[in-house]
Amino acid sequence: MDKDRIEGAGKKMKGNLKEAAGNLTGDEKLRAEGKMDKAEGRTQNAVGGAKDTVRDALDPDRKAP
DSSP states (O other): OOHHHHHHHHHHHHHHHHHHHHHHHTOHHHHHHHHHHHHHHHHHHHHHHHHHHHHHHHOTTOOOO
16 A cells, blocks of 8 residues: 555544534634545545556555555
8 A cells, every 4th residue: 555545644633633624613724625635635645546547557466564
């Protein structure tokens, strides 16, 4: 698994927490930051997935961890 997928999942989780905190407190800035973190995390996760796909296509004998 590519490190981008792991970091992306972490950013997405962080975004979920920020957005939830913003919803609870009514803080629009925090809510917006959370949405941005989630979007960044989804993108980074997708990049990592693409890297994994390319790596697997180039080396079909590679074993998944």
